[in-house]
């Protein structure tokens with residue numbers, strides 16, 4: 001196997017799910033979003049492990065992601081969070097994906113596709129209470145719910161919304177989330193008032209698990225927390241709520257391919273941005289931006305080898321990068337290197353250096369990295 005690989009710690013995944021389960025108490029269901037290949041972790045194995053650990057549903061963004069899970073033998077209910085293209089509707093129905101319905105036109109199309117397949121397809125109504133993305137307006141919810149319920153080929157099985165700032169403990173954001181939840185509750189009441197059952201009601205992403213118990217209803221949809229990170233930005237005010245102890249599931253590992261002596265004044269990598277300030281040793285690591293290690297970490301980041309952190313030297317290349325071991329290296333060829341996760345800080349460390357979020361770091365891990373699932377780590 002290639003020296004560079006992703007270790008996916010399923011034991012940590014299970015513990016993270018347990019920690020969330022502890023927090024949400026009697027909320028009946030957890031739905032795990034496994035979109036974007038389970039945030040880069042490898043959707044089939046993550047899905048399987050999560051289902052064994054008490055998650056009851058999965059969610060994907062693309063029909064092709066649902067197809068992969070079904071091919072791998074996963075039979076659990078799968079929500080389809082994004083809108084499929086018209087030519088994908090037949091496949092979505094065939095796979096039994098549960099679409100989130102936004103408008104009458106889509107409801108009509110999916111009803112027709114289900115009828116053609118001779119199926120009665122469960123669908124969820126999506127209400128836009130302030131995310132500003134998919135979903136009907138709250139004042140359209142009753143009419144759309146009634147339209148769905150009136151279709152023989154559809155089963156009105158759930159009602160959802162999505163929160164825009166649930167991960168921000170600042171007062172203004174808490175108020176905004178409160179307003180979203182009020183609009184959602186009013187819509188639910190109107191739906192019930194019209195004699196319809198809104199089915200499984202869900203709104204909470206990771207932020208709402210941490211900060212908004214009022215958003216839990218009867219199913220929650222945490223992604224990031226289950227993969228081991230808090231969605232609360234590091235620069236945000238400290239929340240008054242207790243944190244949930246979660247551990248990063250993904251670990252990026254490589255091994256030292258080569259150790260070389262460098263003399264003062266010699267340069268490393270493209271652009272000659274790093275010049276040895278003294279005689280030193282450089283290790284070449286077989287990992288680069290072609291694996292998903294962001295090039296903008298060049299000169300900005302350290303990796304763990306044995307028990308010490310060593311800084312990157314020079315630009316990250318597509319397939320390789322270099323670290324400065326200093327004049328008396330305690331590192332030898334083929335030593336294990338942890339880039340993030342495991343015994344090193346998680347993907348939130350490079351994310352905060354780059355002013356982005358851990359989601360983006362883990363999602364960008366390239367397909368050429370083997371995902372390895374250690375049994376007892």
Ligand SMILES: *Cc1c(COP(=O)(O)O)cnc(C)c1O
Nearest residue numbers: 033081162205206221222223224
């Ligand atoms: C991705 C997604 C989630 C999960 O969000 P996290 O911030 O990872 O918890 C929940 N709901 C919807 C609709 C999503 O698209």
